Amino acid sequence: MVYTRRILDQTLDDLMPGLAAIALEGAKGVGKTATALQRASTVYSLDDPFERTTIEADLSLIEHAPAPVFIDEWQLYPPVWDRVRRAVDADNSGGRFLLAGSADVAPGTRIHSGAGRIVSLVMRPLSFAERGLAEPTVSLSALLEGREQRISGETSLTLADYTEEILRSGFPGIRDLPERLRVQQLDSYLTRIVDHELPENGMLVRHPAALRAWLAAYGAATATDASYTAILDAATPGEAEKPARQTIASYREHLSRIFVLDPIEAWVPVLAPLRRLTKSSKHFLVDTALAxxxxxxxxxxxLHGKGPRIGAGADTWLGSLFESLAAQSVRVYADAAQASVGHLRTKNTEHEIDLIVYRGMQRTVAIEVKLKGAADDRDVRHLNWLKDQLGDRITDRLVITTGRFAYRRPDGVAVVPLALLGP
Structure with missing residues (x-):
């Protein structure tokens, strides 16, 4: 297959000449291996038992092989991490090592953090801009910088197209399959998480059906900050004996370790007049098609408004999944701009903003996601409230829509179809 560059490739172009070791992290299937292989001179795949045994027998191999050395699924033999760290201490020349992992190390595994030696980058499924359906006309990075850019552009994509993208998945190896095969692959992916990925990464799954039910309930809470009690109740309707709090915490910990859960933390601005903000994370799975x-x-x-919903979120289940699709793309673009993503909600729910992209204290873009073609005054009221509160700290305000045109409202809020937003 012909490799299509990812947004992360530009980051690697910028960083590899000056950094000795970079770790690509993310769920299985997001494309880490394909991206790393474009740059590697030597490859060790530790999910291959023979290659892992070879490395276990002689770790020095990774130091003497032609660089860049790519070590795939490094977490299956954690001593590799510390060996790379020590190799970087001895020689910090740029472009020596690429590591990829689809899980964090198991709890209790002792490794050095790698701070100052190994830089970690998160890779997610394909953003909307990377799917090749439209050419973006609005740059999130430019909005973040506060640069004056004309908001314009037109797309032919419709609500039905966005719905199709939600179901097609952002996993490169799945999305282009015929629908029946795609569905089977997604089901297989979920089964493998429960039956293989979690056990291989340190979790004893005693009740697979209960874990699957909890994961489905978490998916139904997409784009909300529903309590974990509400999620558990939805996963165990009518059951008097529910999994223990410790069991649920284990689900969350291990599913996050393998990057299947991808929540967005609450944003609490530093040195700001905002009060009584919630600190609960918003729930998201790594890919909309899994939910x-x-x-x-x-x-x-x-398209007919059906679907399970837990917690307060968008008006429909499709709206929640569209917000998830937008959030996943925005996070890819924010990473490229060295920015972070959070959400904002006051405890009395008087004000709520879907996504906050921020870098430092003075670069902030507030974003609402709406399953509609245009934005009215009601859609932008929270964005304008935040602008009134924080002034110039808000470099731009944006509503992401399913509409046809990108434009800027008279009050300064940018309105941009998801297909026209890019890094």
Missing amino acids: ARLTGVDRDDL
Whole structure:
């Protein structure tokens, strides 16, 4: 297959000449291996038992092989991490090592953090801009910098197209399959998480059905900050004996370790007048198609407003999944701009903003996500409230839509279809 460059490739172009070791982290199937292989001179795949045994027998191999040395699924033999760290201490020449991992190390495994030696980059499924459906006309990075850019552009994509993208997945190896095969691959991916990935990465799964039910309930809470009690109740309706708090905490910890859960933390601005902000994270799975498969909805269900929902979020299940699709893309663009992503909600729910992209204290873009073609005054009221509160710290305000045109409202809020937003 012909490799298509990812947004992360530009970051690697910038960093590899000056950094000795970079670790690509993310869920299985997001494309870490394909990206790393474009740059590697030597490859060690530790999910291959023979290659792992070879490295276990002689770790010095990775130091003497032609660089860049790519070590795939390094977490399957954690001593590799410390060996790379020590090799960087001895020689910090740029472009020596690339590591890729689809899980953090198991709890209790002792490794050095790698701070100052190994830089970690998160890789997510394909953002909307990377899917090649439209040419972006609005740059998130430019909005973050506060640079004056004309908001314009037109796309032919419709609500039905966005719905299709939610179901197609952002996993490169899955999205282009015929629908029946794609569904089977997504089901297989979920089964493998429970039956293989979690056990291989340190979790004893005593009740697979209960874990699967909890994961489906978490998916139904997409784009909300529903309590974990509400998620558990939805996963165990009518059951008097529910999993223990410790068991649920284990689900969350291990599913986060393998990057399947990808929540967005609450944003609390530093040295700002805002008070009584919630600190609860918003729930997201790594890919929208996984949430759809877990909850059993199809295209017709979504377009007719059907689907399970837990917690307060968008008006429809399709709206929640569209917010998830937008959030996943925005996080890719924010990473490229060296920015972080959070969400804002006051404890009395008087004000709520879907996404806050921020870098430092003076670069902030506030974003609402709406399943509609344009934005009215009601859609932008929270964005304008935040601008009134924080002034110039808000470099721009943005509403992401499913509409046809990108434009700027008279009050200064940018309105941009998801297809026209890029890094």
